[in-house]
Amino acid sequence: MTELEVPTPPGPARVVLDAPDRATAVLVLGHGAGGGIEAPDLLAAAGAVPAGVAVARVLQPYRVAGRRGPAPAAQLDEAWAAVLAELTRRFTGVPQVHGGRSSGARVACRGAVVADPAPVGVLTLAFPLLAPARKDGTRPDRSPEIDAVDAAGIPVLAVSGDRDRFGVPPAAVHREVVTVRGDHSLRAKGPVRDAVGPWLEKLLR
Structure with missing residues (x-):
């Protein structure tokens, strides 16, 4: 296992x-808004x-800097793209699967439709279909982010807890959905x- 520091904007x-001598593919995983890369579902996916x-x-850089409050979406996407570029350089010609949990799943979905090369698949863990309620009670719909991946023809696996307060993405043409017992934390490895x-x-x- 190797730890890398990757410069990003x-x-x-x-x-x-964690890479074998000759990798046949690379799974890239991002974390949730206030969490880190030791989240149970990320470790389960890695295993x-x-x-x-x-x-x-x-x-993400804001977590490296010790902050818990998430950076703006544009900064998350910039950092993600820079990391993908470095991994593409290290694993030239090797197919990539992009993914993450919660906020990281959103970043992976937004990045998948613009990545070059495009990922061969996207794994979303606890994708937050609905945002937290605003003061007026409305909950912005985040489905366009994951729907754009389906529209691009990229296979998606969406794994969510059956009691996730942020909702569960529906199945789609290129999207398989699995619900497991649990909430948004997806602690059941x-x-x-x-x-x-x-x-x-x-x-x-």
Whole structure:
């Protein structure tokens, strides 16, 4: 396991990379808004990869700097793109699967439709379909972010807790949805691993 510091426009990102000598694919994972790369569902996903697949868990610059409050979306996306560019340089010609939990899932979805090369799949863990309620009670809909990935024809696996207060994405043409027992935290590692492993096997076959 290797720890990398990657320069990005908002500041350095940290990447924990677990890679075999000759990786056949790379799974890139981002964290939730106030959390980190040790979240249970991220570790479960990392542990579900087939043999030969590298895993890169990405800590955003604001968390590297010790802040818990998330950076603006534009900064998250800039940092993510810079990390992807570095991983593409390190793993030239190797297919990538992008993903993350909650806020990190949103970043992965936004990035997938503009990434070059495009990922062969996107893994969303606890994608927050609805934003927290505003003062007027409305909850902005975030479905366009994940719907854009489906529109681009990129396969998606969306894993969510059946009691997630932020909602569960519906199935779509290129989107498989798995609900497991739990809430937004997705702490049940076994069910997450059981959902992610077969999907990755099929996707990367």
